Amino acid sequence: MNPVSLSQVDWDDKAFVQQRLCCFPPEIQRLLLREYFAQPTKFERNTFLRLTTEQLADKLSVSFKQLELNLSEDDLRAKAKHLAKSVFALRRQFLDDEFSLEPVRGFIRQQGVMPADGYSLAGEMGRYCDHKWWLRKLRKSQRRNIETVLHHLNQVNKRTSLYCSKLTLQARIRQKAYQHEYLSNTFAVNHLGQRFSLLELSQKGVADPKIRKGELMLRARGFEELAQDSGHEATFLTITCPSKYHRSYSKSGDINPKWQGFTPLDGQAYLNNLWQLIRAKLSRLNIRFYGFRVAEPQHDGTPHWHLLLFVEKHLYQPMVEVMRDYAMREDSDESGADKHRFTEVKIDPAKGSATGYIAKYISKNIDGRDLDAGVYGEDPQEAAARVDAWAACWGIRQFQQLGGCSVTVWRELRRLKDITGLSDKPKAIIEAADKGDWKTFTVQMGGVFCERKAQVFKPYYELSIDKDTGAVKTSPYCENEFTRALKGVITAGRELITRFFEWRLEAQQAASFHLEFCE
Template structure:
């Protein structure tokens, strides 16, 4: 095999060439077979060009154009909606993506004929397949590129930077005439890593304070997937080729079994779960859970049983698959124990050396510099999460954070006559800054949890809930009605709504940004105008995806394309059946 034409970028091909030269191809037959499959794959976008360059955005753009044209042909030649959707499903399966979803068949077709829809899904499929290949070849590993390959990290960094630049080029103006860039508004929310870390620690600290007041004990769990989910740098003969998303799905299923078993015996733990990657990209979970001391042993037995139910007899499983650290009073706080894991997986602030434990050895992951781009270990973890679409942090038990955030939008004068539950929850959520120590106060998630009924409260018994009102949204593929937060109400008094402060934003291109919007976006009307169902293809466009033998312009005519346009407009009306709106009559009367 030639080192520069293996269906992967030159750097990766050279690395594998060296491995094959050193050990022989027979010792790495699964990797050789993988490269052969890449070279024979005619349906999906290549990972690299014939010259060894990484595939660019143009290839994804061309693939989306071709996919839309094939859908056009199916709509023109097939007679029934079922047949058209079945053909669309086949086209999607060939390219490794899920068929378009929607409440109506028309909405599904509207997605299938939209080049932007195809570009988004093809881009996601391509980057996950690229990273999966890197994992299978052993190039995503502690000794090469930990957590995520350098190519994926650089591409994700560039995408994040481009997204940020786009936000900086948009000006949002509210009804009071206040203007900000969209980037400035984003920095005031959970997109800001500092604020995100701060809120997470506030919530974790709140759970710990509740546990202290109740006499509950803290248990820090680490649960790892069976060995067959781990590539271990491509050296694991038991590796079954699973992706990090498949490993995450396994962990989700295991915890679902644990949660059900705990519920059956009356144990309701509360705390947080953190998903972080091993160096080969396979996720594992850290869980800080609080439970009544009399339930600790029963809970430990249940967790160990389900975490080791699959391949629990394999070598090292009893020692490495499930680990428990009991948080002992007087030896530090639970929040302090988990703080390094929170920071490590967000921005690395205050962590010091970024360490990872692999196969009995502790490694220090150092930052990497590629050109003028520095990739820190914490950034690698973030890019891993973004590439694979894995949620890093998840609250377990307790009242939802959505109500907490909604309460922070409500002015104090709004709740003067509110029930005590709302007043207590609202006071808990407010942070007061003052030079006077007697006036200043921090927001207390513990007080919020107690106002809602305690950290083990069931969702159906929450004292305060979010009030929602129906809003008509004109989306890209359909117009539909959805429920949007408008304030809060006490469960005991569902018709007394205490409204939150919300602004109506008009978003336009900044001066000199070189971007023109057909009409401004607002907080309610997010998209205007009809979708572009079909554009005239560029004649003679080269086909980069192997297996498609004709040029893009072959067989095309203006009349045929116009006929397809008319047919798609008939099949894709801009509406969907209205869903049931909010239950609060007071809000309905006010906004109708």
């Protein structure tokens, strides 16, 4: 394929073409130029570029005039500081923040950023005047906008770039390399003077892929054992989006003519809304279930959901029928909908375990280990990296436990050392958590269908206190926003503290203590 450049554009069209392309990264400019030169006439070339860039701008979070997808990290930092100062200047034009709130929110939306919700007036304004808040929002906006453009240009598919674009994958690799360096060179120091690198600490919890995968498998196995003891049925269900959400065909990678401009984020919103309707209907029918949900991308980034569910035997068929009914309500008459939109596999324990069905999806979406090949024959570890980049770009939660007991309580109890003075039931729960026995933990906590407020243990939070001054810690944005931190668990009015240390960060090298002291 011959390279293309702006120098090949006719002299009288060059200013127009440059104005249309300058807001995009070089990779996207080359893609658009290639399509530009593929048009047979000068009129068709310019019409193509005008319409395409307008269509792209309509899908993005900012107008075409404000579009700046070619900004470097330094550019984003400078822009963040400028926007924070602009908000401060806008606030000064009004008598007080109550009058300036709506104009400021309008300014925020013009930048392609959604206003902050759920905060006090002072806290909300404090965020808008902070360049760090802006930098996080600008990074996220640029990352999604670039991926939206490449998705629109059919650069995310089995043939070109699986699950996410090459630019998004490269950006995620750079981000993780930076995170690794930061964690390696930043130390947490507690009030006793003990130092641990953040990298070491991260490797002790579910931030570590091996630990996260192991815990998910352990909890899935515990649910399966509980279901077998209770005589519950197990099923593996898959729900996909209608054809209009898919950018391209899975076999060829060619453009899907039914696509209506939806992004993977739109597909996830469709599935979330569908799931809310399903859960509401099942609740009205008093059909209870438990299990796990895995969200993963299809070849073009469109999400679909896998559900490993356990349910009482006499409610199995009504549950499946409700889910199939809702999944088929939109565009049910399109070709292939009856075959692909909703699939059901009733699990026969004699032929395979329920955990075995979900194991490959957990591995595929975390690190790709223990798999020979991906769905499309790709290297499984490379595929896992692409799935991670896809989830990070679109902000899609990959794994979710449905029903059952609090995993926060489970994790906190595994940190607990002193259990003196407790009755037999709390002790049994703590011992089950310490042994990694999710089934016994769930039964002793009140059962798989027990409401959270009725479970034996609940998470315990306290206001964060500065131990040097005794003052309550507040948000950096507003002195009236007090911060709360997880401190342990509570049962029958008794608080069991699992987190004793007060930490501060130091960006310097230091000798580490043995990690056994911070567990």
